[in-house]
Amino acid sequence: MSRHSIAVIAGDGIGNEVVPAAIECLQRIAGVHALNLEFAHFDWGSGYYGRHGRMMPVDGLEQLAKHDAIFLGAVGSPEVSDAESLWGLLIPIRREFQQYINLRPVKTLDGVASPLAAKHPIDLLIVRENNEGEYSEVGGRMYRGLPQESAVQETIFTRLGVSRAAHFASVLAASRRGHLTSATKSNGIVHTMPFWDEIVEETVREYPGVTLTSELVDALAAHLVLKPWTFDVIVASNLFGDILSDLGSSVTGSIGLAPSANLNPEGNFPSLFEPVHGSAPDIAGKGVANPVGQIWSGAMMLEHLGHPEAAAHLQAAFESALRDGVGTRDVGGTSSTSEFTAAVLTAIDALSANYTLSPGGVAAS
Numbered sequence: 368m369s370r371h372s373i374a375v376i377a378g379d380g381i382g383n384e385v386v387p388a389a390i391e392c393l394q395r396i397a398g399v400h401a402l403n404l405e406f407a408h409f410d411w412g413s414g415y416y417g418r419h420g421r422m423m424p425v426d427g428l429e430q431l432a433k434h435d436a437i438f439l440g441a442v443g444s445p446e447v448s449d450a451e452s453l454w455g456l457l458i459p460i461r462r463e464f465q466q467y468i469n470l471r472p473v474k475t476l477d478g479v480a481s482p483l484a485a486k487h488p489i490d491l492l493i494v495r496e497n498n499e500g501e502y503s504e505v506g507g508r509m510y511r512g513l514p515q516e517s518a519v520q521e522t523i524f525t526r527l528g529v530s531r532a533a534h535f536a537s538v539l540a541a542s543r544r545g546h547l548t549s550a551t552k553s554n555g556i557v558h559t560m561p562f563w564d565e566i567v568e569e570t571v572r573e574y575p576g577v578t579l580t581s582e583l584v585d586a587l588a589a590h591l592v593l594k595p596w597t598f599d600v601i602v603a604s605n606l607f608g609d610i611l612s613d614l615g616s617s618v619t620g621s622i623g624l625a626p627s628a629n630l631n632p633e634g635n636f637p638s639l640f641e642p643v644h645g646s647a648p649d650i651a652g653k654g655v656a657n658p659v660g661q662i663w664s665g666a667m668m669l670e671h672l673g674h675p676e677a678a679a680h681l682q683a684a685f686e687s688a689l690r691d692g693v694g695t696r697d698v699g700g701t702s703s704t705s706e707f708t709a710a711v712l713t714a715i716d717a718l719s720a721n722y723t724l725s726p727g728g729v730a731a732s
Contacts, residue, residue, distance in 0.1 A: 370403040371672050374434040374637070376456075378412040380646025381656035382440020388658040388708040389438075389665045392681060395715045396669070399722060400677040407434060413444030413452055413646075422447075422455030428463045436668050437639040440661065441646035457639075462498055464636035466629035467528065468535050469495035469608060470667070471643065473595070473615035473625070478689035479698045481620050487596035489619055492543075494536040494600060495608025497629060499528045502605045524559045524604070526566055533570035535632060536602035540577045543599050547571060549581045550603035550611060563604060584611070591615055613643065621697045623657030626664035628671060638671055640664040654703045657695040659685055662711065680722040684714035 377386040390406060397404045409430070411423040422442075424430070431437055437460065442452050460466070471493045475481055481489070505521035533549075540547040549567045553560035564581055571579040582590065584607050591598070591611060595618050603611055616625035622644050629639040642660025650656055662685050669678040688710035694700025695707055702710070 368401050368403050369672075369674070370405065371435045372405045372407060372433070373668070374431050374437045375406050375408045376411050376437065377408070377440040378442045378456075378646065379414065379444050379452075380441050380648045380651035381644075382412070382442070382646055384651070384654065384656045384704050385642065385658040385661035386438065386440040388704055389661040391708060392662050392684070392711050392715065393665045393669075395712050396677050396681045396684075399680065399715065399719050400674060402669075402674060402677060406438075411456060412442055413447040416447050416451065416455065422452060427456075428459060431460065431637060432464070434637050436637050436672060438665065438668060439639055439641035441642070441644065443646040443648075445648060458502070460639055461629050464638070465498070465631050466636070466638055467496065467498040467531060468628075468630040468632060469497040469612075470628045470630060471495065471608075471612040471615070471625065472663075472667075473612070473619055475619050476624065476686055476689050478692055478694060479620035479624065481618060483592070483595075483618055485594075485596075487594075489595045489615075491595065491598040491615065492539055492600045493608055493612045493615060494532060494539065494602045495612060496528055496532040496602075496604050497608075498605075499523050499525060500605035501607075522556075522559050524562055529563055529566040530570050532602055533567045534573075536600050537571050537574040537577050540600040541574050545576050545578060546599035547577050547579050548587070548598055548601045549579060550584045550587050550601060550607040551581050552584050552607075553581075554583060567602065587611065588614060592618060616643065621657065622660075623695070623697045624659045624663070626660050626667055628664070628667045630671065638668075640668040640671075654705065655696055656704050657697050658704055658708055659689070676722055680715065680718060683718055683721075685711050687714040687718065 377383045416422050442456055473491045475489045501522045503521055503523040506519045508518045510516045551560050551564050553564050571577055591614050616622045625643045627643050631638050642664050644660050666678040666681040693702050693710040695702050
């Protein structure tokens, strides 16, 4: 039996509703696939900040480093500034553990209506550079409160950072349809974006089966709305990838569906898995939150931990529930969080015959 220790940070708002739902589904999957998933819960987030003046303990990263993966719900509260909540928890985790890839699938799901009139299926991956770029700590403010008050924020690209994101994206593209799109803005940002373009182009040359297209990010945003089904893999800087992935999930029907993985591909540190919907304080505690993004993030975690069949089983289960019309209200349904979770559990059981254990203990369909 494969054993994995998972650090769980439910965080704030609906994180405290969708994380338990996803863990229930993961535990059911683990029972089918002979996995031992041990969950260690940490009460960090905005509530912890209110009690201690910080988002996590001083030794928080040392505690997380002992685990195989991190399962995060949501971070954010009206009582704590967004800068404090992000830079006090998520960004330190991403950088200390060298989670330099943020991977976000964008896919239409049966049973979820897209706001687009066209019905072509969308299936693309966005690879976001996750450690540098526009989200740097270099800069500052001066003359605060005076008429000449000013602020400077520097964008930092390194050859290492850009090339490893481009390598990761190229490998993915080579395993799919062979088309990689790079988000740029080199017509207006005259130093960092041409540097990005040069390194991405150099890197992709190492993958003869991959075709590269560089597209200005404003045109790319329009393209994602007009013809998203034409994309395969998109690679983008930290800021561009953040924006484009939220846009991508919206055109598939709901940002509540969107999962993500903050990856340290080498496995030297734990990777972190989270939905991208945020803490949604307006619906927190009402029992109506969509747990798909959290459950799908759990499937990505299983894949990363080396259990692709278990991941496929979990994904097939929540897709089956959606296909049967058991959706939460953000996707046009009437189900509560618990009702949708129950439907996924039922689908896991119903699909288990397709994912039986082989004599060696490895699941096979």
